[in-house]
Amino acid sequence: MTSHHELLTKAIEALHARTFYAAYPEHPAPAIYGETADADGQAKFKATLGNRFTELKQAGEAGWAGQEESPYLQQPLQVSYPVFKVETLIANATSAFATWRKVSKEDRASILIESLERIKKRFFEIAYATMHTTGQGYMMAFQASGPHAADRALEAVAAGYEELSRVPGAALWDKPMGKFNVQLNKEWRAVPKGISVVIGCSTFPTWNSVTGIYGSLITGNTVIVKPHPGAILPIAIFVAEIQNVLAERKLDTCICQLAVDTFDKMITKELAEHAAVKLIDFTGNSMFGSYLEALPDKIVFTEKTGVNSVILDSVEDIDKVAANLAFSVNLYSGQMCTAPQNFFIPEAGIKTPTGTITFDAFAEKFVANINSLVDNPKAGPFVLGAVQNKKTCERVEEAAKLPGKVWLKSRTFENPQFKGARVATPVVVEVDASKKEIFSKELFGPIALLIKTQSTDQSIALAQELANAHGAISCGAYTTDAVVREKIADAMALAATPVSFNLTGGIYMNQNAAFSDFHVTGGNPSGNASFTNPEYVSRRFTWVGHREPVKA
Amino acid sequence: MTSHHELLTKAIEALHARTFYAAYPEHPAPAIYGETADADGQAKFKATLGNRFTELKQAGEAGWAGQEESPYLQQPLQVSYPVFKVETLIANATSAFATWRKVSKEDRASILIESLERIKKRFFEIAYATMHTTGQGYMMAFQASGPHAADRALEAVAAGYEELSRVPGAALWDKPMGKFNVQLNKEWRAVPKGISVVIGCSTFPTWNSVTGIYGSLITGNTVIVKPHPGAILPIAIFVAEIQNVLAERKLDTCICQLAVDTFDKMITKELAEHAAVKLIDFTGNSMFGSYLEALPDKIVFTEKTGVNSVILDSVEDIDKVAANLAFSVNLYSGQMCTAPQNFFIPEAGIKTPTGTITFDAFAEKFVANINSLVDNPKAGPFVLGAVQNKKTCERVEEAAKLPGKVWLKSRTFENPQFKGARVATPVVVEVDASKKEIFSKELFGPIALLIKTQSTDQSIALAQELANAHGAISCGAYTTDAVVREKIADAMALAATPVSFNLTGGIYMNQNAAFSDFHVTGGNPSGNASFTNPEYVSRRFTWVGHREPVKA
Secondary structure (H helix, E strand, O other): OOOHHHHHHHHHHHHHHOOOOOOOOOOOOHHHHOOOHHHHHHHHHHHHOOOEOOOOOOOOOOEEEOOOEEOOOOEEOOOEEEEOOHHHHHHHHHHHHHHHOOOOHHHHHHHHHHHHHHHHOOHHHHHHHHHHHHOOOHHHHHHHHOHHHHHHHHHHHHHHHHHHOOOOOEEEEEEEOOOOEEEEEEEEEEEEOOEEEEEOOOOOOOHHHHHHHHHHHHOOOEEEEEOOOOOOHHHHHHHHHHHHHHHHOOOOHHHEEEOOOEOOEOOHHHHHHOOOEEEEEEEOOHHHHHHHHOOOOOEEEEEOOOOOEEEEOEOOOHHHHHHHHHHHHHHHHHOOOOOOOEEEEEOOOEEEOOEEEOHHHHHHHHHHHHHHHHOOOOOHHHHHOOOOOHHHHHHHHHHOOOOOOEEEOOOOOOOOOOOOOOOOOOEEEEEEOOOHHHHOOOOOOOEEEEEEEOOHHHHHHHHHHHHHHHOOOOEEEEOOOHHHHHHHHHHHHHOOOOEEEOOOOOOOOOOOOOOOOOEOOOOEOOEOOOEOOHHHHHOOEEEEEEEEEOOO | OOOHHHHHHHHHHHHHHOOOOOOOOOOOOHHHHOOOHHHHHHHHHHHHOOOEOOOOOOOOOOEEEOOOEEOOOOEEOOOEEEEOOHHHHHHHHHHHHHHHOOOOHHHHHHHHHHHHHHHHOOHHHHHHHHHHHHOOOHHHHHHHHOHHHHHHHHHHHHHHHHHHOOOOOEEEEEEEOOOOEEEEEEEEEEEEOOEEEEEOOOOOOOHHHHHHHHHHHHOOOEEEEEOOOOOOHHHHHHHHHHHHHHHHOOOOHHHEEEOOOEOOEOOHHHHHHOOOEEEEEEEOOHHHHHHHHOOOOOEEEEEOOOOOEEEEOEOOOHHHHHHHHHHHHHHHHHOOOOOOOEEEEEOOOEEEOOEEEOHHHHHHHHHHHHHHHHOOOOOHHHHHOOOOOHHHHHHHHHHOOOOOOEEEOOOOOOOOOOOOOOOOOOEEEEEEOOOHHHHOOOOOOOEEEEEEEOOHHHHHHHHHHHHHHHOOOOEEEEOOOHHHHHHHHHHHHHOOOOEEEOOOOOOOOOOOOOOOOOEOOOOEOOEOOOEOOHHHHHOOEEEEEEEEEOOO
């Protein structure tokens, strides 16, 4: 087994090199995780249903509640969690802060990495919990909520540990003054900000929250995890395991608390506005994110929403491109913040080595590839998963009424495992580049707009303008022309949007890797923070330097 | 001569080690700066008076204006500067951005360090310009506006250069997928935010502005320097020299512009609120700073005001302590953001090896030391300097009416060089610890409050509470007890306030050194940023990562 220290060291190295590194294997293979791991995890998940979640080590609850529903069953999970008053959570966090801030960074890192090692043993259980709260397919639910989330958490620990190590604990400051020297003993303390609130989202309940949780914890803050009321169980397991390790180390388990609420009585604003809360992490809609960013005297890290573009100029192999993009659109039914929405295609068509593909010919290929994936019973249901929120289905229906040719209507399909699943396949609509009001907002869900532009230059200009004005988290681009490539790279860089160029095969623009990709750049309206650049962790504490003359 | 590269390397090393380092000698010695440097600088300054400042390489001015006044002469300097419309400044900065952002970090560093080498030749001229705008004494004006400011600027260049170098330009991401590998070529670009506005203050026109100016420039932003209308000339010389080097390198001189305004027509808000302005640096009052911090979609770095405390518990040598603190209060007539204001003294007195010094006995010693410095014609006028703003004199007068014993009244003194100088010596007032409303705000200027507390514990609690609620930039503490020392160090660290312990002799709590001290921590209401921690520069640009599959 790799030691905690070795994991930390490798993670820090990977952060610098930004080459591939994964501490937690992403494949749910029996050879890796054990022959019975999957079945055991599923059984454990099923045993939780209809019951109280009693794993938390937090006392003083005001009651029990939980309103999660499975998008696959369209039935409540009937799991209930202890519910706490905000004042109780704050009092617990304040009291725990006094001890946690004094724990060394080495011990904090060891505790946090140990919690990830425990969570690793529950990846399958977390996967089923994720499926039945978010609607993700099995493979994504396993990877995103399990190993990828754990990698992201480890990355935050590594980034935080490194920033805490940046300044020496003490130094002799020896200033020559001519006839004598002024000598000061200086010491620097990394002082945590205080209480951190991490607000989760309904689609990626662990992946999007762990960076904030582990980033705040490694830097000495106490954390209150406020999950989306629709997706609690996956992150509840993380919090429970963190608390288990804290308890074993004889530390206050309220160093990390779970703060469950219900749709009818949300506590997010009360928590966020509390004077004792100094740090806020948020993933979710832009309106609430912007409200949080404007709260005075808080450090706020947001991932909000964006409008992601694909620029199609010229390609090597149009079939591979259409297949790759069709997969991106189908993947988790377009419910990823990195999913493409606007496909900019020149009216003159897309250049290929064997001639130009017209706009219509590409549309047909794109639609055919979407259908072929949806209709493949061995792939479609697992790639698309289910739709987390009813409103997404309504949005998909509305999209078919947009003024433009509907190339593909959304429909349902049968999930062999879950007959009652809430599903919706992508709707594909053609929109003219002049109708900016239609495509200049996020249409969350399986909605793809094919936008006919005058030229690739217009495509680039529109993609850049949208990213600058409305945010973008990802961008796809296809070009075989080095000059056009640099034009896109430069224009989208100015709009703080990472570009995936010429992706074909088994890698998609939706995917962001730990230790290598900065997820959300923080440079456009889609969010003000990036996983996991130095400021993502360094703003969670303050350097304070004391000094004193050296005794003669 | 030290090469640019060597200076940069040494500065980066010093940033890590945080030991003493100075690139620019702080002593105005002829042996260092040349026999005629002082006289030449003074002559150059005098030649500027009554004239247009024509050194700037900025075209399209709307007129000429300037309202600086010498606190030493209480006369206008009659220097006028080109005045530009905000739209002109923004258009120039936007146009210059296109070229500056493409200049390599190596070239940017070289240009910026070369500008400092040019500025070094004008330190004396800048010193006289600083004296006659801020009222600083000659030595402080030379050091703070010259070598110390240049060191701070170099520090910002070094910190920025290092952050720009943190992520590799490119890397191969090679992910094993079982039967094959996914290989992506990744590249990361440090994308500057855009236009940066640096808003200066009237007391430290270069020292407080250069970190923002050089921090924004090294990271590829174009900068608009908006000086305080009362203190333009010192920073105008910096900007002119930056423009000189840019011109020699055939670059757009509007990469760094000076934006002069007048008291009757301030352009600060118009500039700050302009949509094209992405970065704002500000030094000044808390109300305006908080307004800037709340502007949406801007990255704002502030240094506002604080209430600085001195905690007196026990001392080795009370006379040395009283002398040190008296100097701190007299230095630049208390017009430093780091100057002490509230002196917390236990009612039982201050412990010394030879018995307890009563509150009254300390007050007498403190007053005697202030008077002795003021009345020393070879030191007083030079240490106290002049009062920048008439309102400070009014505030000092008001302070004498506070409900409490006035231990020392403010008075004037004769400056042998400048008979007409606006001067005010410190007023010292005793205030009871219960009268928090009196001492819980900044009383800018030579105002010292001696606050009688029940115990050192109450002194610590009050100093911490004030720093948390109203901000603090510095703190002095005197104790010979290791337990009390740690109690103070911990309490003030939690309030994000650096403590200078047991200072005596030639080092004062007012002083902050480049490459070693974090000036303002960013962790309490005195400001949201610190010179020069990584986020101070890393938030001035965005990491954007593009990727593309390796060609088979």
